[in-house]
Amino acid sequence: MVYTKTTSEYELNTGGTEDYKIARLDMPVLVGLKLIGPLSVFAGPAFQYTLENDFNDIEYADIENEFTVGFNFGAAVELGRLGLDVRYERGFNENEATFIDNNTNTTFKLDSRPEQIIFSLSYRLSGGKK
Numbered sequence: 001m002v003y004t005k006t007t008s009e010y011e012l013n014t015g016g017t018e019d020y021k022i023a024r025l026d027m028p029v030l031v032g033l034k035l036i037g038p039l040s041v042f043a044g045p046a047f048q049y050t051l052e053n054d055f056n057d058i059e060y061a062d063i064e065n066e067f068t069v070g071f072n073f074g075a076a077v078e079l080g081r082l083g084l085d086v087r088y089e090r091g092f093n094e095n096e097a098t099f100i101d102n103n104t105n106t107t108f109k110l111d112s113r114p115e116q117i118i119f120s121l122s123y124r125l126s127g128g129k130k
Helices: none
Strands: 002-011 017-028 031-034 039-054 059-063 067-079 082-091 096-101 106-111 115-123
Antiparallel strands (some): 017 039, 031 039, 096 106
16 A cells, blocks of 8 residues: 655646645555566556545535546566666546636636656565575
8 A cells, every 4th residue: 555645737727837736545456577687567457545635725626536446567676675666657537626716616627547657766674585
């Protein structure tokens, strides 16, 4: 289980920008294949549960699905106890968040599906295989 918090910047019609913040719990279920030496590849579904959906000073009204399913695939290199990986994540099902601007009473929607490239660095505490 992984806690993820992301911030995206959106340009508004008024010429300014606003930050869109999402916090969620991710549970990737990945299957890997060791290729050559320290190199491996992996892929599988990722289950996400949205905890927070915030678009700065605009009130959160509704999100279609708090629970969504996505897909991850990527590659990893393991150098002793140190691990590096890069993966691509994309949400499968459409998931829009509806917001209401209290100043203008305008309603608008944002697609809250994740689409991101993730870089990870890990360190294995136990000795593992010898």
